[in-house]
Amino acid sequence: MVDYGIQYWANDDFFIEDGRVKVNYKNSPALIEIVKKAREDGYRGPLLIRFPHLIKKQIEKIFQSFEDSIKENHYKGEFKAVFPIKVNHYPNFILPLMELTQKRCYGLEAGSKSELIIAMAYTNANAPITVNGFKDKEMISLGFIAAKMGHDITLTIEGLNELETIIEVAKTMGKPYPKIGLRIRLHSTGAGAWAKSGGFHSKFGLSATELVEAIDLLKKNHLLEQFMMIHFHIGSQISDISPLKKALRESGNIYAELRKMGAKNLRYVNIGGGLAVEYTQYENHQNRNYTLAEFSGDVVFTLKEIAKNKKEPEPDIFIESGRYVCANHAVLISPVLELFSQEYDEKALRLKEKNPPLIEELYDLYNSIVEKTAIEYLHDSLEHMESLLTLFDLGYIDLQDRSNTEVLVHLIIKKVIKILKYKNHRDIIRIQEQVQERYLLNCSFFQSLPDYWGLGQNFPVIPLDKLNKRPTRSASLWDITCDSDGEIAFNKNTPLFLHDIDVNKEEYFLGFFLVGAYQEVLGMRHNLFTHPTELSVVFDEKGEYSIENLLEAQTILDVLDDLDYDTKEIERRLKQKLEESEEIPDDSKKEVLGQLYVMLSENGYLRTVFKGEGAIL
Numbered sequence: 001m002v003d004y005g006i007q008y009w010a011n012d013d014f015f016i017e018d019g020r021v022k023v024n025y026k027n028s029p030a031l032i033e034i035v036k037k038a039r040e041d042g043y044r045g046p047l048l049i050r051f052p053h054l055i056k057k058q059i060e061k062i063f064q065s066f067e068d069s070i071k072e073n074h075y076k077g078e079f080k081a082v083f084p085i086k087v088n089h090y091p092n093f094i095l096p097l098m099e100l101t102q103k104r105c106y107g108l109e110a111g112s113k114s115e116l117i118i119a120m121a122y123t124n125a126n127a128p129i130t131v132n133g134f135k136d137k138e139m140i141s142l143g144f145i146a147a148k149m150g151h152d153i154t155l156t157i158e159g160l161n162e163l164e165t166i167i168e169v170a171k172t173m174g175k176p177y178p179k180i181g182l183r184i185r186l187h188s189t190g191a192g193a194w195a196k197s198g199g200f201h202s203k204f205g206l207s208a209t210e211l212v213e214a215i216d217l218l219k220k221n222h223l224l225e226q227f228m229m230i231h232f233h234i235g236s237q238i239s240d241i242s243p244l245k246k247a248l249r250e251s252g253n254i255y256a257e258l259r260k261m262g263a264k265n266l267r268y269v270n271i272g273g274g275l276a277v278e279y280t281q282y283e284n285h286q287n288r289n290y291t292l293a294e295f296s297g298d299v300v301f302t303l304k305e306i307a308k309n310k311k312e313p314e315p316d317i318f319i320e321s322g323r324y325v326c327a328n329h330a331v332l333i334s335p336v337l338e339l340f341s342q343e344y345d346e347k348a349l350r351l352k353e354k355n356p357p358l359i360e361e362l363y364d365l366y367n368s369i370v371e372k373t374a375i376e377y378l379h380d381s382l383e384h385m386e387s388l389l390t391l392f393d394l395g396y397i398d399l400q401d402r403s404n405t406e407v408l409v410h411l412i413i414k415k416v417i418k419i420l421k422y423k424n425h426r427d428i429i430r431i432q433e434q435v436q437e438r439y440l441l442n443c444s445f446f447q448s449l450p451d452y453w454g455l456g457q458n459f460p461v462i463p464l465d466k467l468n469k470r471p472t473r474s475a476s477l478w479d480i481t482c483d484s485d486g487e488i489a490f491n492k493n494t495p496l497f498l499h500d501i502d503v504n505k506e507e508y509f510l511g512f513f514l515v516g517a518y519q520e521v522l523g524m525r526h527n528l529f530t531h532p533t534e535l536s537v538v539f540d541e542k543g544e545y546s547i548e549n550l551l552e553a554q555t556i557l558d559v560l561d562d563l564d565y566d567t568k569e570i571e572r573r574l575k576q577k578l579e580e581s582e583e584i585p586d587d588s589k590k591e592v593l594g595q596l597y598v599m600l601s602e603n604g605y606l607r608t609v610f611k612g613e614g615a616i617l
């Protein structure tokens with residue numbers, strides 16, 4: 001895998017040219033150039049780069065696909081969509097999203113009071129707002145206020161008690177009322193890691209019995225005309241299209257039946273989110289078995305069939321796709337700080353006058369290794385290492401011998417890789433698990449890739465340059481948290497190879513792609529590493545890009561303040577301890593205090609910078 005499977009996951013958003021990853025838009029800048037530009041301005045540590053043009057691209061794709069399917073099927077309903085705010089709440093995403101979709105019927109979906117406030121402030125005029133999730137009286141009143149502000153808002157109720165509260169609030173707050181939606185509890189379920197949102201035992205929605213009761217309640221309270229939408233959501237990242245088709249048939253029939261029960265204003269079927277993103281870098285490991293065109297075609301066709309059979313009008317189609325809209329707009333860039341075996345070079349070898357025989361043998365292996373014997377010698381040396389470590393445990397060899405063992409084995413591994421470099425890749429693959437290198441990354445997986453930690457979700461990873469050289473090191477990735485879970489281990493079924501580089505001589509950056517959905521707000525501040533420094537790359541008409549909305553990772557003091565530490569008190573205590581210290585001479589106390597204050601106002605990621613040629617200090 002030299003192209004890192006870019007044809008599977010990149011969606012044509014990025015491509016490789018001249019050994020570098022480039023943005024497939026306008027003047028096609030290389031990602032490494034954008035990163036260097038940000039670093040020239042002093043920003044260290046990980047970077048989260050947003051590309052607003054990719055937000056627009058996804059929205060256009062979804063609308064185009066549904067519009068095509070509607071045309072093909074001569075479907076009479078319309079297509080509308082909302083973005084579920086929970087998938088990315090950040091202003092540097094939401095604001096461009098609303099600006100770029102002004103000409104579309106595209107609004108926001110809220111699941112909490114805070115999200116509803118965002119929706120009320122930023123939804124474009126005439127674009128819809130939908131509200132899902134559990135609601136109290138205050139939240140329902142907020143919905144009524146939104147309606148009075150002129151928003152096209154639908155409150156989707158999750159249970160009968162919410163409907164009772166709506167009836168109560170309607171009496172006190174009066175017209176205009178918000179639209180009312182009912183979330184239906186499907187007996188069909190989704191598939192995959194996020195399937196729990198559907199199914200008979202799902203956390204959400206009304207059963208058939210409750211639906212009948214809801215219609216009665218609405219009728220009795222003269223609110224039936226406000227009931228306009230049914231809603232379901234079978235879970236995120238739908239890998240297989242068949243559960244969706246089942247859910248569509250079930251909900252389509254519920255739509256028709258509710259209309260026959262007198263719900264004459266019911267005309268929206270909201271199919272929730274779940275459209276999957278392809279994350280894989282490997283052939284035959286695809287995450288979904290359908291295309292967007294198939295998805296929209298199935299939705300339109302199924303609803304059309306049911307409407308025809310039940311002689312009801314074809315409903316407008318609403319979707320709440322989140323992941324598909326925003327995953328690809330953000331890329332996490334992490335500098336590589338260290339390769340762990342780097343210190344094992346010949347200089348570190350301190351052979352004695354007389355060495356244990358196994359070490360002498362290792363040394364001979366190292367010197368006499370050639371292509372034909374490479375694999376055999378490698379295996380011999382690994383066996384010798386095991387024996388030598390046992391000898392150490394038993395007290396027969398000393399620490400210097402043990403160090404020589406480590407160094408020699410690493411030297412042999414490197415030599416084998418070098419010798420086999422131009423040979424069939426299979427030979428390297430055969431030994432890859434034994435010879436893997438650990439790359440230390442200046443980022444936190446807990447903060448920036450929480451779904452990797454929590455759900456084992458893989459994100460495509462690729463070096464930003466050197467792609468015209470074959471990577472030879474099988475790699476495992478370590479973040480800088482002190483947690484052994486902060487590791488992306490080498491997996492021989494989906495192997496990652498990286499370049500053998502000397503980080504003292506050159507910089508090396510890895511990009512993690514498709515991180516724009518869910519990762520940011522789910523990210524946790526384990527070890528108090530905050531969000532990475534983020535920026536947006538915006539293109540002008542001439543095709544040039546500029547860096548906008550730069551937001552640096554939080555400073556150490558801000559992080560502590562967020563935890564409710566009294567930061568003034570922290571500063572005071574540090575100062576006092578410094579002044580009382582007898583170890584620091586009085587005339588340098590001021591300087592040390594100055595250093596401390598500078599550090600408190602910087603972010604907590606590692607700042608150590610490479611000092612080789614072309615370094616930006």
Ligand SMILES: *Cc1c(COP(=O)(O)O)cnc(C)c1O
Nearest residue numbers: 233236237273274320321322323
């Ligand atoms: C989370 C959620 C979505 C978004 O799902 P995606 O898989 O990100 O498209 C849509 N609707 C509801 C009700 C949700 O809870």
